[in-house]
Amino acid sequence: MAVNIKFLFADVLVILLPLAIASDSTNIGTTNGLNEVGVLLNHLQTTEAVVQKLLRRVELLETRNEAQQQTIQNHQIRIEHLESRDIDQQQLILNLRSELVVEGQRTSSLERFRERIGKVACQSEDKKNRVSQTEKKPGKGLPTQTRKVVLNQTYTEENNPGDLKTKGYDLRKRIRRADNEKNIAFFATLTNHLEHVGVQQTFVFDHVVTNLGHSYNSYNGNFIIPVSGTYVFSATLVSEHHYSSHSHFTVNGQAISFMYVSGSEAGFDTTSQMIVVKLQKGDDVCIRNIDAHKSYLGGHYNTFSGFLLRQDVSETVVVGKK
Template sequence: MFIKSIVLCCGFLAVTSALNNVFVAKTGYKAQADNDNVQDVAKKLEHLETSKKFEDLLARMEHLEAREKSREKTYLREIKNLKRELLIQTRRTASFEIMVRRLSSKSPGNLNHEMDKTEETSNDRNGRIKSAKTPFREVMPASRIRRAENENPVAFFATLSQHLTHMGAHQPITFDNVVTNIGNAYNSHFGSFIAPVSGTYVFSATLFALLHNTYSAEIVKNGQTLTRMYVYGSDTVRDTTSQTIVLELQKGDDVSVHNINVDRPVHGDHYSTFAGFLLQEDFSSSAIVGK
């Protein structure tokens, strides 16, 4: 009986040891599997982080490329303006060189004769010396050099893109589509041109009629009517009219085209236009070069 008990105990211990070995083996396998899963997750997270960094890098490169393109456009525009200024300066220098050559071509005797005119004197009854009066315009050509061309280029051209309906009497026609505006003297919101410098200007206006509508317009300077235009539109005929005028303007003078009739439409669709440019700048009130 005692031997039997010992045998049973030994068998129990053997079974227990076997079960422990199986448990340890299973636990080790599970730990290995968990470790592999953790490594897979870490690799995926690392891959996602790398992809995000790459996307951020691409976005930054696109931003830098857009900024460089914007700077390039700005540089090209500045270069264009500098070229235009250089052309103006080159023409001005050439004009001055011509004037200097003309003055230098005069003989010293002629120059001295012109200077002697200012020193002529005459005696009065008391024996005192009195300087002779020399007209100012006689010494002007030899002593002063004036500008020979416009220093401030001014020109504009605008069209009416939309029909203007139910206009009031003497309401300005706002030619809203600005094609050219050198000098920025034309205001498309008010339809008016304000002279940036004094001088002689040329203006031109063309108006077109809608069907079944007839109206009149006027070119106005500082609120004063200069010329009038008439446009006729019937059931089958649409008329057009245009005028060109030459004005001497002072700096700040205003020129615009006004509607005359009440509740009359003006044809748009780029048929009606308004344009003007500086023909000759007035330097009479400006500083004189060489003075």
């Protein structure tokens, strides 16, 4: 009986031992699987951290790229401004050269005029002497009074400055400014819509129809006064749909008159204004917006124009034709 129990126990061991070994193997496999999962999770976390760093770097690069693009745009705007100033400087040089030529002509004309006055003065002295001699000898030729009349008439016809008006010869018609012959006028319109215009932003009327004298700058919207005098300017402004805004004429950056469009109530609105101002050479005139984030209609509805009404003649003069 004891032997049978031993054999039964051995059989049980034979049956249970493989099961125990298999169970141990399963536990080891499970442990290994959990370790691999942990490793994968750690690797995933590391990958996510790397991805986050890359995303932050991409955002930084995008921000830097936007800043560089803005810098490039600012440089382009500055280049356009410098090109515009260069054009203005070239035009100023041309104007100065033309004025230099005019001054030379004026000097030459004045010299000729002075010589003629000197000759007339000498002739008047000679004729007075001849008249005196004739009065001493009234028996020869015409009577004394008749000789005086003839000599005075001859003297007048030879351009005596004191008697030019009596002969219908207006000396002022011969003395005039060469600059008065300048024709200065411009007219420009707005092609594209102006969206979200800033405070004190200048209206740039980019489509130039007329620019006699080349004093209006279509790059910055300014009109530079070429000669001193009285000028007439006019403007028409049309707001975008449901926009109300204020604007003004400016001379050298100072406001001299104001305009208002009430688009918020009427949908679209328009305003027009004309001004007459006396300006000096080198002054600049433009139209500027006052309120922030306003919009104006393009399509040639907005216009800006001006012309020289009368030049200031208080400066130098030149001798011209009758």
